Amino acid sequence: MTEALPHPVPAKRWAYVIPVAAIMYMLAYLDRNNVSVILPYMHGDLALSNADKGLVGGVFFVGYVFLQIPAAILAQRWSARKTVLILMLAWGLAASLSGLVQTKSQFYVARFVLGLFEGGVWPAVLILLASWFPLRERARANALWMACLPLSSVLMAPLSGWMLDHASWRWVLVFQGLPPLLWAVVWWFAVADRPAQARWISRAEAGHLERALAADEAAKPRTGSGSYLDAVKQRPVLVLIGVYFFWITGFYGFNLWLPSVVKELTHDGSATEVGLLTALPFTVALIVMIANAVWSDRTGRRRQAVAVPLVVGIAALLLGQAVDGALPRMLLLCLTAAALYAPYGPFWAIPGELLRFEVVAVAMGLINALGNLGGFAGPYLVGWLTDATGSSVTGFAVLSGFLAVAVVLVALGLRPAAGPVRRPAGLTAEEGA
Structure with a gap:
């Protein structure tokens, strides 16, 4: 339990942790x-068929699977900061x-190798955020960090298009791998791994966060003996793996082929034009x-915040295959991106x-590892x-089917587990935000 504070608590963590982590993963998402x-x-280089291109993306x-759990455990037991640093240098x-x-x-x-090194970054950063943001702030912290996903596409799709108009695809890949080495x-x-280790945070804010995070942990039920195996055997964890797999199958199926659909809508426009138009759906998605x-x-x-957007995404994805005209299809691409x-x-x-906290690392690593097989x-x-x-109509219809399974799993499988956010006594929703 934590006491109410007489004055607002500083919130430097939002200005330091989130932007640095977001730019880091924006660069990872660019390389992906x-x-x-x-x-x-x-233009025929490497003689890739459509199936080959899908395999390149998948x-x-x-x-991506192999380092999820090891990196999550390293981040929790050793250092999220050092784990991400090593992986950043390797993926660059x-x-x-x-x-x-x-x-x-x-x-x-x-x-494959790029996926191997990038794979451990996601769970390691989630562990980092769990050390900086109490549960009442967690979805906002996650979303502001994960905003790097659509933001990366908003900024980098036009950049990649422009670079392709001035250099070969080989040089684009070479140059775009360098920024992570600098960042x-x-x-x-x-x-820093936790508030007590950061030089830029006030002692008042650090103490407040430590109390809030401790109260969150005290409010959670214990899981058997507290072992990793006990955690991952829980029904909600297994359901989350299923939800993530079927959602991510639709998500990356849409994402990889979006520029190709936009290119078709522009009647084979320039790479710069396609890159700029591809950024529009991701701008809407960010908001x-x-x-x-x-x-x-x-x-x-x-539950509702996950399921309702996916239902909208299914409708938009299917409707996009049935309508004619560049403008209506572009609007539906924007709606689909936002929903996914x-x-x-x-x-x-x-x-x-x-x-x-002692078991959530391996659970999140497992959810991300197995769920992201949908990206293949x-x-x-x-x-x-x-x-x-x-x-492409049949392919996108199948993706809609995968998204529908994710919705069913959320609606039925998570009903007993995903209740309202617990707020420790004495903490208000406004503090620290």
């Missing part, structure tokens, strides 16, 4: 998604080297994503409400079905 802008402009997520080098590939097989390997310096000096997280924190309705990004903040607030399934399915049918 730049291939979606590049693929339509490879094989990243096979590598891997991203640049992927521009030097000469064969299709080498491209697959390069994407690693900023990360090392600006980020909706943050608004949904704020609503989720204020109401505690995590909106659940991020609320979804990743749920594990922290269910599990104690989605892009490959769309590419393979496009080759098989000569149209």
Whole structure:
């Protein structure tokens, strides 16, 4: 329990932790998604079919699985700051080297290695945020950090398009792998694992956070013996893995092929034009994503904040295949992107409400590892079905089916577990925000 404070508590953590982490992961997301802008402009290089292109996008997520749980445990037991630093340096080098590939097989390997090093970053940062933001702020903190996902596409899709108009796809990959190596310096000096270790935070704010976080932990039920195995055997954790898999299958299936759809709408426009138009859906997604997280924190309705946007996404994805005209289809692409990004903040607030800090690391690593296998399934399915049918309609219809399964799992599987956010006594919703 924590006492109410007579004066507002400073909130420097929002200005230090979130922006540095967001820019770091924005660079990671660029190195992951730049291939979606590049693929339509490879002009036969490496002789990639649509199925091959889907595999290039999807094989990243096979590598992505392996370091999820080890990195999460390292972040919790050792240091999230140091874990992310090592991975940042490794993925930056891997991203640049992927521009030097000469064969299709080498491209697959390069994407696998990139996924391997990027894989541990997501759970490590979630552990970091759990050490800085109490549960009543968690969805907003998650969403503001995860806003780097659509923001990266807003900024980098036009940049990648412009670079492709002035350089080969190989040089684009090489140059875009360099910024993480530079940002690693900023990360090392600006980020601390917990409030007590940060030089820039006041003792009042650090003490307030330590009390709030301790109260959150005390309010959580104990999970068996407190072992990792006890945590991951819980039914809600298994359901979250299923939800994330089916959602991410639709999410990345849509994301990888979005620039190709936009290119078709522009009747084979320039790379710069396609990059600028591709940024529009992600701009809408950014706004909706943050608004949904704020609503989720204020109401505690995590389930609805995940399920309702996915239902909208299903409708928009299916309707987009049935309408004609560039403007209506572009509007539906914007609606689909917003709906698929909106659940991020609320979804990743749920594990922290269910599990104690000592076990939540491995649970989040497992959810992210197995769920992100959908990142392999989605892009490959769309590419393979496009080759098989000569149209992308079937592929996007299948993605809608995957999203529908995610909605059912949220509505039925999470009903007993995902209740309102617990607020420790004496803490108000406004403090620290």
